[in-house]
Amino acid sequence: MKDVLEVRQVSKVYEGQRGVHQLDFTMERGEIVGFLGPNGAGKTTTMRMITGYLHPSEGSVLVDGVSVHDQGRSVRSKIGYLPETPPLYPDMTVQSYLKFVANLRDVPARDVKLRISEMVSRLGLQGREKQMVRGLSKGYKQRLGLAGAIIHKPDLLVLDEPTSGLDPNQIIEIRDLIRELGENHTVLLSTHILPEVSTLCNRMLIINQGRLVLDASPQELGSAMGDRFKVSLEVKATEQQLLQVLKPWEKAKSEVIPRSPASSLSSSSDGNLDATASDLAGGDHKAGSVLDTADTPDTASHVPSTVHVRLTGETSEDFREELFYLLSGAGLPILEMKRENLSLEQIFLKLTTSEPVGIEDVAEPTEHTQRPDSGEGSK
């Protein structure tokens, strides 16, 4: 599929200060890409270069194969941009503002009326057409800003922190709108709200100190970070029963999670069981020291107890379904299964809390971008 956006080795240096450094990525039609980074990372600088408001110091930006900076106006008609603070005129009405933007964006005169009514209904602005912009709530101003950004039917929509400063209800409404817009547009959106990326985007870019440090889909995050797939689970079984099933399974290594000291004190009174289970478990399994007998006060009666284990996969591949069938086939009910991989928050912190990079590094080759396929180099 043809790329809607190509950002090719783009750098921006502001008077001796780094804006961004050798960014290189593409976006395919229909993608909603989240653009993340701490304050000052370079998100706005990048978005302003993509939308043609700022010239790169090096590199090029192409939209539908055409250079944003060489072909200026004609390419800008393919782009919709909602800056962090939408450029609204307080003394205009909703309708006059949309008419103004439609003219500015070269919407053919015969289409303007229809296009405005489309925008009003699509963005939920019905009944407010005659209202002054200054009287709109922040959420409605954002809707109007979005209407202005898409009134000329752009291929690419660039949204700079579209939910910033909104209350939780407005955030939900604007996210729903963005999701809908994503059905017909390619969307790049910057945000500081990490769960927003998980719920809205099918890909995320993380930028730190002007450099791209991650380019991955939510599903690829684990492998991009070299994170093996991990789950913890509670199974209704004895340690011995469980490890007999898990030991021959090659997908993951298992480790029995020791019970808390308080509960292990009570179960350690029957210490023989522990030794037996660990012996049976065999060398490959780092079995914990204590058999969980929380559900079996009378251990001598051999009523199945519960065991907590942590499984670490050989790769980042999700093995939960296979594990479910493995244990259910062995008649061992899973009482709880919890994924233990790095959260997006943890990944974000890991990638963005490195040592500062000095201005002298600006001229050096780009740092490696974490990619799930190669583990290095941006897309």
Ligand SMILES: Nc1ncnc2c1ncn2[C@@H]1O[C@H](COP(=O)(O)OP(=O)(O)OP(=O)(O)O)[C@@H](O)[C@H]1O
């Ligand atoms: N006009 C400018 N002149 C000089 N330096 C600038 C200018 N605009 C941005 N910068 C610098 O470029 C770097 C990137 O800034 P940018 O605003 O792109 O970051 P950001 O990721 O959008 O930050 P935030 O999340 O705070 O909006 C920062 O160090 C910033 O100080």
